[in-house]
Amino acid sequence: MILGANSAMGRPKGRTEKAELAENAILEASAFCIGNEGIEAASITRIAERAEVSRALVAHYFPKKEELFEKVIVYIARMGVETIDLSAENLGADPAGKILVIVRENMEFFMKRKHYYRCFILFYHFASIDARLRKINTQFYDRAVERMSGPVLELNPKLTSDTIKLWSEILYRGYFFSIQRYFTVEHNRSAENWRSDAEQEIGLMIKTIRQLKS
Amino acid sequence: MILGANSAMGRPKGRTEKAELAENAILEASAFCIGNEGIEAASITRIAERAEVSRALVAHYFPKKEELFEKVIVYIARMGVETIDLSAENLGADPAGKILVIVRENMEFFMKRKHYYRCFILFYHFASIDARLRKINTQFYDRAVERMSGPVLELNPKLTSDTIKLWSEILYRGYFFSIQRYFTVEHNRSAENWRSDAEQEIGLMIKTIRQLKS
Numbered sequence: 001m002i003l004g005a006n007s008a009m010g011r012p013k014g015r016t017e018k019a020e021l022a023e024n025a026i027l028e029a030s031a032f033c034i035g036n037e038g039i040e041a042a043s044i045t046r047i048a049e050r051a052e053v054s055r056a057l058v059a060h061y062f063p064k065k066e067e068l069f070e071k072v073i074v075y076i077a078r079m080g081v082e083t084i085d086l087s088a089e090n091l092g093a094d095p096a097g098k099i100l101v102i103v104r105e106n107m108e109f110f111m112k113r114k115h116y117y118r119c120f121i122l123f124y125h126f127a128s129i130d131a132r133l134r135k136i137n138t139q140f141y142d143r144a145v146e147r148m149s150g151p152v153l154e155l156n157p158k159l160t161s162d163t164i165k166l167w168s169e170i171l172y173r174g175y176f177f178s179i180q181r182y183f184t185v186e187h188n189r190s191a192e193n194w195r196s197d198a199e200q201e202i203g204l205m206i207k208t209i210r211q212l213k214s
Numbered sequence: 215m216i217l218g219a220n221s222a223m224g225r226p227k228g229r230t231e232k233a234e235l236a237e238n239a240i241l242e243a244s245a246f247c248i249g250n251e252g253i254e255a256a257s258i259t260r261i262a263e264r265a266e267v268s269r270a271l272v273a274h275y276f277p278k279k280e281e282l283f284e285k286v287i288v289y290i291a292r293m294g295v296e297t298i299d300l301s302a303e304n305l306g307a308d309p310a311g312k313i314l315v316i317v318r319e320n321m322e323f324f325m326k327r328k329h330y331y332r333c334f335i336l337f338y339h340f341a342s343i344d345a346r347l348r349k350i351n352t353q354f355y356d357r358a359v360e361r362m363s364g365p366v367l368e369l370n371p372k373l374t375s376d377t378i379k380l381w382s383e384i385l386y387r388g389y390f391f392s393i394q395r396y397f398t399v400e401h402n403r404s405a406e407n408w409r410s411d412a413e414q415e416i417g418l419m420i421k422t423i424r425q426l427k428s
Contacts, residue, residue, distance in 0.1 A: 138399045177387040184338045
């Protein structure tokens with residue numbers, strides 16, 4: 001499971017903490033360069049400069065530049081899942097509250113780290129061309145929908161499993177799209193206003209789900 | 215209005231039909247190269263080869279390569295709007311039918327022209343970095359939501375203008391996201407099955423909108 005929080009947090013046997021720190025610094029620098037300057041501009045030299053390590057070290061951890069982008073995407077997703085799952089642990093019993101926290105944390109995660117989102121949208125472009133990246137994206141997608149489906153069932157226990165899946169997808173795309181719109185559409189307003197709008201939309205969805213008959 | 219069907223169809227004064235054909239051939243070739251191979255690979259030489267014109271002609275119409283991508287995006291959007299508006303003209307009086315036609319035509323448009331979609335998703339990436347492209351994207355977004363709002367009001371005349379806008383956005387993101395998912399997520403099924411699923415989702419939204427109290 002590519003996005004499993006546990007597997008992602010565990011260190012593979014034989015890896016030292018120092019090696020992991022260096023690798024993460026390189027991935028972080030790569031996300032910055034790719035997100036802000038594009039994949040072509042993200043040379044090993046630029047990444048090494050940004051990470052404040054030698055070119056040789058970058059080449060040691062990531063011998064093939066083609067694989068680096070994939071690793072960056074998995075790294076960002078792992079960070080995102082950890083952040084969101086951690087905040088979800090301390091939720092109360094209210095399913096509407098759980099959904100709002102998932103939405104809010106997802107938005108916060110990308111709004112605070114714009115280069116991550118820019119990497120992700122570039123990743124969607126490459127996923128539309130490359131079957132391997134499409135496979136990775138499918139795992140992200142399934143995981144996000146799955147995370148939504150628990151609170152949806154709690155919102156309305158009368159729902160069939162098909163309807164739960166459908167509304168989980170609608171909720172997921174609600175916040176996914178809100179993030180995409182935040183980054184790609186002009187808006188002369190504060191992030192706070194913009195976020196509260198998105199939450200209002202999610203609120204409307206929640207109200208609708210509660211009223212459904214099946 | 216960048217997307218006005220009339221202004222897009224009208225030929226500017228002094229332009230000959232031949233010039234327009236050449237320009238469109240170059241834009242079409244550019245969309246193919248950018249969509250399938252990426253913006254860096256889409257050199258003037260590659261585009262001229264694909265359009266079967268001379269490099270000099272490409273340079274004549276598009277002296278600055280930086281502007282070419284923007285022109286390609288506007289060209290694809292113009293084509294899309296014309297296709298969808300034409301099919302919407304012959305709709306019956308049923309608002310649900312109108313919404314389904316808008317959705318179906320949008321999906322068809324991109325599913326038949328995969329390189330167009332691939333250009334578009336790359337455009338979203340650049341819009342997240344470049345304010346000028348973000349402005350263009352805002353016009354596309356507003357236009358799509360506006361196109362939905364007529365049938366939504368017809369579906370349920372009790373709705374307030376805020377609710378109409380909100381549900382128009384939800385419907386728009388429904389098909390937008392379906393297209394994005396089609397291109398970026400694995401699906402072992404025919405395009406037909408996949409499309410009918412999306413239409414079922416839209417059908418559920420329509421049913422919900424009809425039941426709303428305000």
